[in-house]
Amino acid sequence: MTFENLKKLEKEVQQCKSCPLYISRNNTVFYDGSENAKIMLIGEAPGADEDKSGKPFVGRAGKLLNEFLHSAGINRDEDLYIANTLKCRPPENRKPTKEEKAACERYLRAQIEIIKPKIIVLCGATAMESFLDKKFKISKVRGQIFENIEGYKGIKFIPILHPSYLLRQHSTDVGSPRDLTLKDLIMIKKTALN
Ligand code: SF4
Structure with missing residues (x-):
């Protein structure tokens, strides 16, 4: 698949009615960043600001993410391709259901296949x-590198804490969620360069 296929895929997403979320969406949210990025960042689903703008991570959590990326030396526009597990906003920002994720999964998989990132x-x-064992706790596995995931050979998967969570954690002390996230992003940047 080529970058041309990304445009076709985005158009397909814009017309998608594979799950009930199409009814309440204002915009689908397909991606932001660079198709040439070595790092793909995958979030949960669009929120109100994303639904309004059609871009991922543009609300308060997105602004905080931008600050962390900047501090870690990661250029959001050039170093990252950003997407979500769902392309339409779940009402009241609730968690995606199993059915919604299953219905939307093929779009994310196609994005990965086209972008061919080194790191997710x-x-x-x-x-x-x-992508990883559902029994994992994000607080325990964040910052770890997972390889040889079935269907994704050659890609390194690295979980990090979500910026929505970090909005409620203000400490920057050593070992705090904010401190650990910054360290994770610095490690991700170094891993992408190697
Ligand atoms: S969330 Fe995904 S599967 Fe559901 S309507 Fe939107 S694009 Fe289609």
Whole structure:
């Protein structure tokens, strides 16, 4: 598949009615960043700001993510391709259901196949559960590198804490969720360069 296929895929997503979320969406949210990125960052699903703009991670959590990326030396526009497990907003920002994830999964898989990232950053528990053992706790496995995931040979998967969670954690002390997230992102940047 080529980048041209990404455009076709985005158009398909814009017309998708495979799960009931199409009824309440204002916009589908397909991606942000660069198709040439070595790092793909996958979040949960669009929120109100994302549904309004059609771009992922643009609300408060997105702004905090931008700050962390900047501090870690990661350029959001050039170094990352950003997508979500769901392309439409669940009402009241509730967690995606199993059925919604199953219906939307093929789009994310196609994005991965086209982008061919070296690293996939799983941002938060929902994204992590889509690829790794559902019994894992994000707080325990964040910052670890998972390889040889079935169907994704050659890609390193690294879970990190979701910026929505970090919005409620203000400490920057050593070992705090914010401190650990910054360290994880610095490690991700170094891993992408190697
Ligand atoms: S969330 Fe995914 S499967 Fe559901 S309508 Fe939107 S694009 Fe289609």
